[in-house]
Amino acid sequence: MKTAQIKRLVRKLHVNPSARMHDRTLCDALKAQAESQKTESAEMHRGVLTTIMTNRATRLATAAVVIVLIGFVIVHQAARRQIDGQPFTDAAKSPGEMMTAMSLNIAYRKGGLEAVEKQGDRAFKMLRLQPTSISVRQLLEEFDSGEVERKEL
Amino acid sequence: MIEDRLLILRFKRGSKDALQRIYEKYLGFLVTLAAALLNDVNTAEDIVHDFFVMFAQSAERLRLDGSLKSYLATCVANRARDEMRARRRQSVGPDEALSNQSESRGPELAAVCGEELQQMAEAMAQLPYEQREVMILHLQGGMKFTQIASFESVSVNTIRSRYRYGLNKLRSMLNTEVKR
Numbered sequence: 001m002k003t004a005q006i007k008r009l010v011r012k013l014h015v016n017p018s019a020r021m022h023d024r025t026l027c028d029a030l031k032a033q034a035e036s037q038k039t040e041s042a043e044m045h046r047g048v049l050t051t052i053m054t055n056r057a058t059r060l061a062t063a064a065v066v067i068v069l070i071g072f073v074i075v076h077q078a079a080r081r082q083i084d085g086q087p088f089t090d091a092a093k094s095p096g097e098m099m100t101a102m103s104l105n106i107a108y109r110k111g112g113l114e115a116v117e118k119q120g121d122r123a124f125k126m127l128r129l130q131p132t133s134i135s136v137r138q139l140l141e142e143f144d145s146g147e148v149e150r151k152e153l
Numbered sequence: 154m155i156e157d158r159l160l161i162l163r164f165k166r167g168s169k170d171a172l173q174r175i176y177e178k179y180l181g182f183l184v185t186l187a188a189a190l191l192n193d194v195n196t197a198e199d200i201v202h203d204f205f206v207m208f209a210q211s212a213e214r215l216r217l218d219g220s221l222k223s224y225l226a227t228c229v230a231n232r233a234r235d236e237m238r239a240r241r242r243q244s245v246g247p248d249e250a251l252s253n254q255s256e257s258r259g260p261e262l263a264a265v266c267g268e269e270l271q272q273m274a275e276a277m278a279q280l281p282y283e284q285r286e287v288m289i290l291h292l293q294g295g296m297k298f299t300q301i302a303s304f305e306s307v308s309v310n311t312i313r314s315r316y317r318y319g320l321n322k323l324r325s326m327l328n329t330e331v332k333r
Contacts, residue, residue, distance in 0.1 A: 006323050009273040010292040015185045015194055017201070025202040026176055030169055033209035037167050 095123035157221040165212050172209055179222065180205075182293070183229045189289045190233040192278040200232045219300070226294035227304050230286060237282055276326040284319030287312055 017025075052058050097103055098119050107115040160178075163171035180201065187197035208228070217224055277285055286305075290296045298316070302309040 003320060003324065006273070006320065006327065007292055009270060010277070010288060013185055013189055013270055013274060013277075013293065014181065015188045015197070017180055017184045017198055021184075021198045021202065022180065025180070025198075025205050026173065028202065029172060029176060029205040029209040032206045033167070033169065033172055033212065036210040036212065 095126045098123040098126075154220065161215070161217055161221060165215060167212060172212075175221070176205060179225050182222070183225055186226055186289060186293055187229050187233050189274075189277060189293065190230060190282070190286060191236060192274075196236060197233075200236060201229060204229055204232055223294065223296050223300055226290060226296060227300075230290060230294075230304070234282075234286070272327060273323075276323050279326060280319050280322055284315045284322070287315040288319045288323075291316060 052062050104116055104119065107119045111118075160171045160175050164175060183201045183204070184194075184197050187200045188194045191197055191200075204225075208225075277288070280288070287301055290301050290304075291298065296304075298309050298312045302312045305312065
């Protein structure tokens with residue numbers, strides 16, 4: 001027998017595994033894979049918690065990070081609601097709030113001078129003051145003309 | 154090769170399909186390899202079963218640079234060698250520890266092969282384990298001599314010699330059979 005033929009025969013050797021072995025092995029392997037995934041994720045989770053809780057510095061640092069995150073989220077949400085979410089009239093509830101620089105600024109950005117004027121009227125009505133004889137625009141115009149006169153002088 | 158790389162990537166991410174695909178692709182090859190090394194189909198099946206269970210558990214720790222087939226072949230060959238050593242310790246006296254014959258406990262490889270291959274399987278069973286291992290890993294597993302040498306921690310020349318001696322022995326055994 002020639003060498004090439006021997007090599008060919010060795011390569012041709014083949015054993016078909018029994019069906020019972022095939023199913024049992026596959027089933028066991030899949031089960032082992034699922035169990036090992038569970039164990040590894042639990043170990044990793046426990047590892048992170050243990051690292052945080054065993055050291056005082058990491059515990060404090062984690063608490064600080066959580067507090068900062070919560071504060072950031074609250075501030076961010078409030079700012080978004082004030083700017084985007086609601087109409088400018090709802091941005092401030094009480095007359096005092098309505099006349100703050102922040103609420104007037106928001107009203108101006110939302111609706112220009114008219115919005116500032118409306119907000120002012122609303123605030124005055126709530127305070128039972130009636131500055132209806134003169135509007136904010138007129139006031140501003142007067143202010144502007146006063147400036148002009150001052151400059152002319 | 155690319156398919157194997159993808160399979161390994163998916164397997165490492167915990168894919169069951171990837172494990173199943175690897176299993177179906179290489180089961181026959183690994184059982185044949187183990188059966189040829191041990192000359193015992195039942196033990197070969199047990200070894201492959203244990204190996205696959207271990208392999209499934211080690212997905213995240215797996216670091217594979219070379220070919221998947223070679224890796225699987227090396228792992229199964231390691232287990233087969235351990236099994237051979239255990240058998241020698243258990244059932245063979247110290248004087249016979251280096252005996253060339255393998256002891257089979259289940260159906261022999263020749264019994265499950267076709268008639269054409271029976272002679273070959275019987276002749277393979279007569280070879281010393283080291284020579285048989287090199288021949289099987291090289292011809293069946295497609296491993297290079299350098300890979301086998303690093304796996305067995307011996308020089309490449311030793312592996313080449315084992316292969317050559319094994320081949321010569323097989324040839325003389327088979328030619329004697331034909332003459333009869």
